[in-house]
Protein backbone atom coordinates (compact mmCIF):
# COMPACT_ATOMS: atom_id res chain seq x y z
CA UNK A 1 0.00 0.00 0.00
CA UNK A 2 2.68 2.52 1.06
CA UNK A 3 4.83 1.43 -1.83
CA UNK A 4 1.99 1.77 -4.30
CA UNK A 5 1.11 5.29 -3.14
CA UNK A 6 4.70 6.47 -3.19
CA UNK A 7 5.71 4.81 -6.42
CA UNK A 8 3.40 3.77 -9.25
CA UNK A 9 0.47 5.92 -8.16
CA UNK A 10 2.55 9.09 -8.51
CA UNK A 11 3.19 8.17 -12.12
CA UNK A 12 -0.42 7.17 -12.72
CA UNK A 13 -1.67 10.45 -11.24
CA UNK A 14 0.76 12.42 -13.35
CA UNK A 15 -0.33 10.62 -16.50
CA UNK A 16 -4.03 11.10 -15.75
CA UNK A 17 -3.34 14.78 -15.08
CA UNK A 18 -1.53 15.31 -18.39
CA UNK A 19 -3.83 13.14 -20.52
CA UNK A 20 -6.91 14.62 -18.83
CA UNK A 21 -5.83 18.17 -19.63
CA UNK A 22 -4.92 17.09 -23.15
CA UNK A 23 -8.36 15.51 -23.60
CA UNK A 24 -10.11 18.63 -22.34
CA UNK A 25 -7.97 20.79 -24.61
CA UNK A 26 -8.70 18.67 -27.67
CA UNK A 27 -12.42 18.65 -26.88
CA UNK A 28 -12.29 22.42 -26.58
CA UNK A 29 -10.75 22.85 -30.02
CA UNK A 30 -13.20 20.37 -31.51
CA UNK A 31 -16.15 22.23 -30.01
CA UNK A 32 -14.91 25.61 -31.17
CA UNK A 33 -14.07 24.80 -34.77
CA UNK A 34 -16.72 27.16 -36.02
CA UNK A 35 -15.21 30.55 -36.70
CA UNK A 36 -17.87 33.15 -37.09
CA UNK A 37 -16.78 35.93 -34.83
CA UNK A 38 -16.86 38.96 -37.05
CA UNK A 39 -13.56 40.69 -36.57
CA UNK A 40 -13.55 44.01 -38.42
CA UNK A 41 -10.81 44.19 -41.11
CA UNK A 42 -7.66 45.68 -39.70
CA UNK A 43 -7.72 48.43 -42.35
CA UNK A 44 -10.74 49.87 -40.57
CA UNK A 45 -8.99 50.01 -37.27
CA UNK A 46 -7.98 53.36 -35.90
CA UNK A 47 -4.44 53.13 -34.66
CA UNK A 48 -4.22 54.39 -31.11
CA UNK A 49 -2.05 57.43 -30.61
CA UNK A 50 1.35 56.82 -29.19
CA UNK A 51 1.06 57.17 -25.44
CA UNK A 52 3.57 58.65 -23.11
CA UNK A 53 4.57 56.49 -20.15
CA UNK A 54 2.46 58.60 -17.83
CA UNK A 55 -0.61 58.22 -20.01
CA UNK A 56 -0.05 54.49 -20.21
CA UNK A 57 0.09 54.19 -16.43
CA UNK A 58 -3.02 56.29 -16.02
CA UNK A 59 -4.87 54.19 -18.61
CA UNK A 60 -3.80 50.97 -16.92
CA UNK A 61 -5.01 52.21 -13.53
CA UNK A 62 -8.29 53.33 -15.10
CA UNK A 63 -8.79 49.86 -16.59
CA UNK A 64 -8.03 48.28 -13.24
CA UNK A 65 -10.80 50.34 -11.73
CA UNK A 66 -13.33 48.60 -13.93
CA UNK A 67 -12.36 45.16 -12.63
CA UNK A 68 -12.68 43.11 -9.49
CA UNK A 69 -10.16 45.41 -7.92
CA UNK A 70 -12.92 47.97 -7.51
CA UNK A 71 -15.75 45.71 -6.36
CA UNK A 72 -13.73 43.55 -3.99
CA UNK A 73 -10.10 44.58 -3.45
CA UNK A 74 -9.52 42.16 -0.56
CA UNK A 75 -10.62 39.15 -2.57
CA UNK A 76 -8.59 40.35 -5.56
CA UNK A 77 -5.45 40.30 -3.43
CA UNK A 78 -6.32 37.01 -1.71
CA UNK A 79 -7.10 35.17 -4.93
CA UNK A 80 -4.00 36.52 -6.68
CA UNK A 81 -1.73 35.50 -3.81
CA UNK A 82 -3.49 32.13 -3.55
CA UNK A 83 -3.08 31.27 -7.21
CA UNK A 84 0.47 32.53 -7.60
CA UNK A 85 1.68 30.65 -4.52
CA UNK A 86 -0.35 27.59 -5.48
CA UNK A 87 1.68 27.26 -8.66
CA UNK A 88 5.08 28.48 -7.47
CA UNK A 89 5.31 26.67 -4.12
CA UNK A 90 5.16 23.05 -5.37
CA UNK A 91 6.98 23.74 -8.65
CA UNK A 92 10.09 25.31 -7.15
CA UNK A 93 10.16 23.21 -4.02
CA UNK A 94 13.44 21.64 -2.96
CA UNK A 95 11.74 18.47 -1.66
CA UNK A 96 9.94 17.90 -4.96
CA UNK A 97 12.94 18.73 -7.10
CA UNK A 98 15.16 16.32 -5.21
CA UNK A 99 12.66 13.53 -5.78
CA UNK A 100 12.35 14.46 -9.46
CA UNK A 101 16.11 14.49 -9.78
CA UNK A 102 16.43 11.10 -8.13
CA UNK A 103 13.85 9.43 -10.34
CA UNK A 104 14.29 11.18 -13.70
CA UNK A 105 17.47 13.14 -13.35
CA UNK A 106 15.76 16.43 -14.08
CA UNK A 107 14.72 19.22 -11.79
CA UNK A 108 13.72 22.85 -11.71
CA UNK A 109 15.32 25.68 -9.85
CA UNK A 110 14.49 25.51 -6.13
CA UNK A 111 13.61 28.29 -3.76
CA UNK A 112 15.10 28.33 -0.27
CA UNK A 113 13.05 26.08 1.99
CA UNK A 114 12.00 28.88 4.30
CA UNK A 115 10.57 30.79 1.33
CA UNK A 116 8.62 27.75 0.08
CA UNK A 117 7.36 27.20 3.58
CA UNK A 118 6.13 30.78 3.73
CA UNK A 119 4.39 30.52 0.34
CA UNK A 120 2.69 27.36 1.56
CA UNK A 121 1.49 29.21 4.64
CA UNK A 122 0.07 31.94 2.39
CA UNK A 123 -1.88 29.35 0.39
CA UNK A 124 -3.34 27.99 3.62
CA UNK A 125 -4.36 31.43 4.87
CA UNK A 126 -6.00 32.29 1.55
CA UNK A 127 -7.74 28.92 1.58
CA UNK A 128 -9.10 29.75 5.00
CA UNK A 129 -10.40 33.05 3.63
CA UNK A 130 -12.20 31.21 0.81
CA UNK A 131 -13.72 28.86 3.35
CA UNK A 132 -14.87 31.82 5.45
CA UNK A 133 -16.51 33.47 2.44
CA UNK A 134 -18.32 30.27 1.58
CA UNK A 135 -19.55 29.78 5.13
CA UNK A 136 -20.55 33.31 6.03
CA UNK A 137 -21.35 35.34 2.91
CA UNK A 138 -24.98 34.87 1.92
CA UNK A 139 -24.28 35.25 -1.79
CA UNK A 140 -21.59 32.58 -1.83
CA UNK A 141 -23.61 30.27 0.39
CA UNK A 142 -26.53 30.60 -1.99
CA UNK A 143 -24.57 28.78 -4.71
CA UNK A 144 -22.53 26.40 -2.52
CA UNK A 145 -22.99 22.68 -2.22
CA UNK A 146 -20.99 19.97 -0.46
CA UNK A 147 -19.10 19.59 -3.70
CA UNK A 148 -17.66 23.11 -3.43
CA UNK A 149 -16.28 22.41 0.03
CA UNK A 150 -14.88 19.12 -1.17
CA UNK A 151 -13.03 20.71 -4.08
CA UNK A 152 -11.65 23.44 -1.84
CA UNK A 153 -10.43 20.69 0.47
CA UNK A 154 -8.83 18.78 -2.40
CA UNK A 155 -6.97 21.95 -3.39
CA UNK A 156 -5.77 22.85 0.09
CA UNK A 157 -4.95 19.52 1.79
CA UNK A 158 -1.70 18.93 -0.17
CA UNK A 159 -0.48 22.25 1.20
CA UNK A 160 -1.60 21.49 4.74
CA UNK A 161 0.08 18.10 4.79
CA UNK A 162 3.16 19.44 3.00
CA UNK A 163 3.40 22.15 5.63
CA UNK A 164 3.03 19.67 8.48
CA UNK A 165 5.63 17.40 6.92
CA UNK A 166 8.14 20.22 6.63
CA UNK A 167 7.59 21.26 10.24
CA UNK A 168 7.69 17.62 11.34
CA UNK A 169 5.00 18.37 13.88
CA UNK A 170 3.21 15.04 13.62
CA UNK A 171 4.38 11.57 12.70
CA UNK A 172 6.40 12.30 9.57
CA UNK A 173 5.83 8.95 7.84
CA UNK A 174 2.05 9.20 8.14
CA UNK A 175 1.92 12.86 7.16
CA UNK A 176 4.10 12.41 4.11
CA UNK A 177 2.00 9.44 2.99
CA UNK A 178 -1.15 11.55 3.35
CA UNK A 179 0.62 14.35 1.53
CA UNK A 180 1.50 12.22 -1.44
CA UNK A 181 -1.97 10.71 -1.52
CA UNK A 182 -3.67 14.11 -1.41
CA UNK A 183 -1.29 15.50 -4.03
CA UNK A 184 -2.17 12.62 -6.32
CA UNK A 185 -5.86 13.13 -5.69
CA UNK A 186 -5.52 16.78 -6.63
CA UNK A 187 -3.67 16.01 -9.86
CA UNK A 188 -6.26 13.42 -10.84
CA UNK A 189 -9.27 15.64 -10.13
CA UNK A 190 -8.02 18.84 -11.80
CA UNK A 191 -9.04 17.97 -15.39
CA UNK A 192 -12.48 16.68 -14.41
CA UNK A 193 -13.81 19.09 -11.79
CA UNK A 194 -14.19 22.83 -11.50
CA UNK A 195 -10.43 22.93 -10.95
CA UNK A 196 -10.34 22.48 -14.73
CA UNK A 197 -10.70 26.27 -14.82
CA UNK A 198 -6.91 26.21 -14.72
CA UNK A 199 -6.90 25.22 -18.39
CA UNK A 200 -10.21 26.76 -19.44
CA UNK A 201 -9.22 30.22 -18.23
CA UNK A 202 -6.38 30.38 -20.74
CA UNK A 203 -8.21 28.67 -23.59
CA UNK A 204 -11.03 31.16 -23.18
CA UNK A 205 -8.84 34.25 -22.95
CA UNK A 206 -6.60 33.32 -25.85
CA UNK A 207 -8.80 31.53 -28.37
CA UNK A 208 -12.42 32.58 -28.01
CA UNK A 209 -13.52 35.76 -29.67
CA UNK A 210 -14.93 37.83 -26.85
CA UNK A 211 -14.86 41.13 -25.11
CA UNK A 212 -12.50 39.88 -22.43
CA UNK A 213 -9.93 38.04 -24.54
CA UNK A 214 -6.31 38.96 -24.00
CA UNK A 215 -5.70 38.61 -27.71
CA UNK A 216 -8.13 38.66 -30.61
CA UNK A 217 -9.38 35.09 -30.53
CA UNK A 218 -11.52 34.00 -33.41
CA UNK A 219 -13.05 30.73 -32.22
CA UNK A 220 -16.73 30.43 -31.42
CA UNK A 221 -18.85 27.86 -29.78
CA UNK B 222 -52.28 31.04 -19.90
CA UNK B 223 -54.11 27.85 -19.18
CA UNK B 224 -52.73 25.84 -22.08
CA UNK B 225 -49.22 26.37 -20.73
CA UNK B 226 -50.14 24.70 -17.48
CA UNK B 227 -51.90 21.65 -18.93
CA UNK B 228 -49.71 20.36 -21.72
CA UNK B 229 -47.63 17.33 -20.69
CA UNK B 230 -43.87 17.92 -20.60
CA UNK B 231 -41.98 16.24 -23.43
CA UNK B 232 -38.96 15.16 -21.39
CA UNK B 233 -37.52 13.28 -24.34
CA UNK B 234 -37.42 16.41 -26.42
CA UNK B 235 -35.79 18.34 -23.56
CA UNK B 236 -33.17 15.65 -23.22
CA UNK B 237 -32.46 15.75 -26.94
CA UNK B 238 -31.98 19.50 -26.83
CA UNK B 239 -29.74 19.21 -23.77
CA UNK B 240 -27.59 16.60 -25.50
CA UNK B 241 -27.13 18.75 -28.57
CA UNK B 242 -25.17 21.39 -26.66
CA UNK B 243 -23.83 19.14 -23.95
CA UNK B 244 -20.13 19.56 -24.71
CA UNK B 245 -20.20 23.29 -24.25
CA UNK B 246 -22.91 23.79 -21.65
CA UNK B 247 -21.81 21.06 -19.26
CA UNK B 248 -18.28 22.40 -19.38
CA UNK B 249 -19.50 25.87 -18.52
CA UNK B 250 -21.51 24.42 -15.64
CA UNK B 251 -18.65 22.35 -14.34
CA UNK B 252 -15.92 25.02 -14.59
CA UNK B 253 -17.99 27.58 -12.68
CA UNK B 254 -16.08 28.02 -9.41
CA UNK B 255 -19.25 29.04 -7.55
CA UNK B 256 -17.35 32.09 -6.36
CA UNK B 257 -20.08 34.74 -6.80
CA UNK B 258 -17.74 37.25 -8.40
CA UNK B 259 -20.16 37.78 -11.27
CA UNK B 260 -22.75 39.24 -8.88
CA UNK B 261 -21.93 42.94 -9.13
CA UNK B 262 -21.78 42.89 -12.92
CA UNK B 263 -25.53 42.25 -13.12
CA UNK B 264 -27.56 45.44 -12.81
CA UNK B 265 -30.60 43.46 -11.64
CA UNK B 266 -28.58 42.14 -8.68
CA UNK B 267 -27.54 45.67 -7.81
CA UNK B 268 -31.06 47.04 -8.32
CA UNK B 269 -32.58 44.43 -6.01
CA UNK B 270 -30.50 45.32 -3.00
CA UNK B 271 -27.90 42.64 -3.80
CA UNK B 272 -30.39 39.80 -3.50
CA UNK B 273 -28.42 36.57 -4.24
CA UNK B 274 -31.19 35.14 -6.42
CA UNK B 275 -30.28 37.74 -9.06
CA UNK B 276 -26.67 36.60 -9.28
CA UNK B 277 -25.85 35.42 -12.81
CA UNK B 278 -24.47 32.11 -11.58
CA UNK B 279 -27.46 31.54 -9.28
CA UNK B 280 -29.83 32.01 -12.20
CA UNK B 281 -27.93 29.56 -14.37
CA UNK B 282 -27.55 26.92 -11.65
CA UNK B 283 -31.28 26.95 -10.97
CA UNK B 284 -32.38 26.85 -14.61
CA UNK B 285 -30.05 25.20 -17.11
CA UNK B 286 -28.03 23.57 -14.34
CA UNK B 287 -31.16 21.99 -12.93
CA UNK B 288 -32.22 20.72 -16.36
CA UNK B 289 -28.87 18.98 -16.79
CA UNK B 290 -28.84 17.64 -13.24
CA UNK B 291 -32.28 16.09 -13.74
CA UNK B 292 -31.37 14.99 -17.28
CA UNK B 293 -34.45 16.75 -18.60
CA UNK B 294 -36.87 14.92 -16.30
CA UNK B 295 -38.67 17.95 -14.89
CA UNK B 296 -42.33 18.69 -14.33
CA UNK B 297 -44.31 21.68 -15.51
CA UNK B 298 -44.13 23.32 -12.12
CA UNK B 299 -40.35 23.57 -12.20
CA UNK B 300 -40.47 24.76 -15.80
CA UNK B 301 -42.79 27.58 -14.68
CA UNK B 302 -40.34 28.47 -11.91
CA UNK B 303 -37.52 28.56 -14.42
CA UNK B 304 -39.60 30.83 -16.60
CA UNK B 305 -39.48 33.43 -13.83
CA UNK B 306 -35.73 33.00 -13.50
CA UNK B 307 -34.76 33.23 -17.16
CA UNK B 308 -37.23 35.93 -18.27
CA UNK B 309 -37.92 37.99 -15.17
CA UNK B 310 -34.68 37.74 -13.22
CA UNK B 311 -32.48 38.03 -16.32
CA UNK B 312 -33.15 40.30 -19.27
CA UNK B 313 -30.23 38.99 -21.32
CA UNK B 314 -28.46 42.32 -21.49
CA UNK B 315 -25.16 40.45 -21.82
CA UNK B 316 -23.23 42.59 -19.37
CA UNK B 317 -22.29 39.91 -16.84
CA UNK B 318 -18.61 39.31 -16.29
CA UNK B 319 -17.01 36.09 -15.08
CA UNK B 320 -13.25 35.99 -14.44
CA UNK B 321 -13.04 32.35 -15.48
CA UNK B 322 -14.92 32.92 -18.72
CA UNK B 323 -18.29 31.29 -18.11
CA UNK B 324 -20.63 32.89 -20.62
CA UNK B 325 -23.88 33.30 -18.71
CA UNK B 326 -26.05 34.85 -21.48
CA UNK B 327 -25.57 31.88 -23.80
CA UNK B 328 -26.72 29.56 -21.03
CA UNK B 329 -29.79 31.63 -20.21
CA UNK B 330 -30.57 31.83 -23.93
CA UNK B 331 -30.38 28.07 -24.21
CA UNK B 332 -32.63 27.61 -21.16
CA UNK B 333 -35.15 29.95 -22.79
CA UNK B 334 -35.11 27.88 -25.99
CA UNK B 335 -35.78 24.71 -24.04
CA UNK B 336 -38.65 26.31 -22.15
CA UNK B 337 -40.13 27.64 -25.40
CA UNK B 338 -40.04 24.13 -26.85
CA UNK B 339 -42.42 23.17 -24.03
CA UNK B 340 -44.64 26.20 -24.63
CA UNK B 341 -43.36 27.98 -21.57
CA UNK B 342 -42.69 31.65 -22.24
CA UNK B 343 -44.08 35.00 -21.14
CA UNK B 344 -47.16 36.14 -23.00
CA UNK B 345 -47.37 39.83 -22.47
CA UNK B 346 -50.03 40.16 -25.15
CA UNK B 347 -52.33 37.85 -23.18
CA UNK B 348 -51.60 38.82 -19.61
CA UNK B 349 -49.98 42.07 -18.68
CA UNK B 350 -49.47 40.65 -15.20
CA UNK B 351 -46.51 38.89 -16.77
CA UNK B 352 -44.68 42.14 -17.05
CA UNK B 353 -43.77 41.44 -13.41
CA UNK B 354 -41.57 44.38 -12.60
Ligand code: HEM
Nearest residue numbers: 010089090095116117120158159162163165166180183184
Ligand atom coordinates in the same frame (compact mmCIF):
# COMPACT_ATOMS: atom_id res chain seq x y z
C1 HEM C 1 2.25 13.41 -6.09
C2 HEM C 1 3.39 13.31 -5.60
C3 HEM C 1 4.02 14.17 -4.53
C4 HEM C 1 5.09 13.78 -3.78
C5 HEM C 1 5.83 12.45 -3.89
C6 HEM C 1 5.42 14.86 -2.87
C7 HEM C 1 6.44 14.83 -1.97
C8 HEM C 1 6.79 15.86 -1.12
C9 HEM C 1 7.91 15.84 -0.21
C10 HEM C 1 8.88 14.68 -0.04
C11 HEM C 1 7.92 17.03 0.44
C12 HEM C 1 8.96 17.49 1.43
C13 HEM C 1 8.50 17.48 2.82
C14 HEM C 1 9.67 17.87 3.72
O1 HEM C 1 10.17 18.98 3.60
O2 HEM C 1 10.05 17.03 4.55
C15 HEM C 1 6.79 17.80 -0.05
C16 HEM C 1 6.47 19.08 0.38
C17 HEM C 1 5.47 19.87 -0.20
N1 HEM C 1 4.58 19.49 -1.18
FE1 HEM C 1 4.57 17.71 -2.14
N2 HEM C 1 4.53 15.90 -3.10
C18 HEM C 1 3.65 15.52 -4.10
C19 HEM C 1 2.61 16.30 -4.63
C20 HEM C 1 2.32 17.61 -4.29
C21 HEM C 1 1.30 18.44 -4.89
C22 HEM C 1 0.37 18.00 -6.02
C23 HEM C 1 1.33 19.64 -4.25
C24 HEM C 1 0.51 20.90 -4.47
C25 HEM C 1 -0.03 21.28 -5.53
C26 HEM C 1 2.38 19.59 -3.26
C27 HEM C 1 2.73 20.62 -2.42
C28 HEM C 1 3.76 20.59 -1.49
C29 HEM C 1 4.17 21.71 -0.71
C30 HEM C 1 3.56 23.11 -0.78
C31 HEM C 1 5.24 21.27 0.12
C32 HEM C 1 6.10 22.09 1.09
C33 HEM C 1 5.49 22.47 2.35
C34 HEM C 1 6.38 23.40 3.12
O3 HEM C 1 7.59 23.48 2.86
O4 HEM C 1 5.84 24.06 4.00
N3 HEM C 1 2.96 18.33 -3.31
N4 HEM C 1 6.12 17.06 -1.01
Ligand code: HEM
Nearest residue numbers: 079083086130151152155195197198201254255256320321
Ligand atom coordinates in the same frame (compact mmCIF):
# COMPACT_ATOMS: atom_id res chain seq x y z
C1 HEM D 1 -3.30 28.44 -13.49
C2 HEM D 1 -4.28 29.16 -13.74
C3 HEM D 1 -5.47 29.45 -12.87
C4 HEM D 1 -6.24 30.56 -13.03
C5 HEM D 1 -6.04 31.65 -14.06
C6 HEM D 1 -7.28 30.51 -12.03
C7 HEM D 1 -8.29 31.46 -11.89
C8 HEM D 1 -9.27 31.42 -10.94
C9 HEM D 1 -10.31 32.37 -10.81
C10 HEM D 1 -10.48 33.59 -11.73
C11 HEM D 1 -11.09 32.01 -9.77
C12 HEM D 1 -12.31 32.76 -9.37
C13 HEM D 1 -12.68 32.76 -8.02
C14 HEM D 1 -11.79 33.46 -7.06
O1 HEM D 1 -10.90 34.22 -7.46
O2 HEM D 1 -12.00 33.21 -5.85
C15 HEM D 1 -10.54 30.81 -9.20
C16 HEM D 1 -11.03 30.12 -8.09
C17 HEM D 1 -10.46 29.00 -7.55
N1 HEM D 1 -9.33 28.37 -8.01
FE1 HEM D 1 -8.23 28.89 -9.62
N2 HEM D 1 -7.13 29.38 -11.28
C18 HEM D 1 -6.03 28.70 -11.76
C19 HEM D 1 -5.52 27.50 -11.27
C20 HEM D 1 -6.00 26.84 -10.15
C21 HEM D 1 -5.45 25.59 -9.64
C22 HEM D 1 -4.29 24.84 -10.25
C23 HEM D 1 -6.18 25.30 -8.52
C24 HEM D 1 -6.06 24.15 -7.57
C25 HEM D 1 -5.63 23.03 -7.79
C26 HEM D 1 -7.16 26.33 -8.34
C27 HEM D 1 -8.07 26.36 -7.30
C28 HEM D 1 -9.09 27.27 -7.17
C29 HEM D 1 -10.10 27.21 -6.17
C30 HEM D 1 -10.19 26.16 -5.07
C31 HEM D 1 -10.98 28.30 -6.40
C32 HEM D 1 -12.26 28.62 -5.66
C33 HEM D 1 -12.11 29.32 -4.42
C34 HEM D 1 -13.45 29.32 -3.72
O3 HEM D 1 -13.82 28.29 -3.14
O4 HEM D 1 -14.11 30.36 -3.76
N3 HEM D 1 -7.02 27.26 -9.35
N4 HEM D 1 -9.42 30.47 -9.95
Ligand code: SF4
Nearest residue numbers: 253254256257259319
Ligand atom coordinates in the same frame (compact mmCIF):
# COMPACT_ATOMS: atom_id res chain seq x y z
S1 SF4 E 1 -20.13 32.35 -13.33
FE1 SF4 E 1 -17.97 32.86 -13.03
S2 SF4 E 1 -17.96 34.58 -11.58
FE2 SF4 E 1 -19.98 33.62 -11.46
S3 SF4 E 1 -19.84 32.13 -9.79
FE3 SF4 E 1 -19.35 31.01 -11.68
S4 SF4 E 1 -17.13 31.15 -11.86
FE4 SF4 E 1 -17.73 32.69 -10.36
Ligand code: SF4
Nearest residue numbers: 263311312314315317
Ligand atom coordinates in the same frame (compact mmCIF):
# COMPACT_ATOMS: atom_id res chain seq x y z
S1 SF4 F 1 -27.46 38.98 -19.07
FE1 SF4 F 1 -28.84 38.55 -17.34
S2 SF4 F 1 -27.48 37.84 -15.70
FE2 SF4 F 1 -26.18 38.84 -17.21
S3 SF4 F 1 -26.01 40.98 -16.49
FE3 SF4 F 1 -27.75 40.92 -17.95
S4 SF4 F 1 -29.57 40.56 -16.67
FE4 SF4 F 1 -27.76 40.05 -15.41
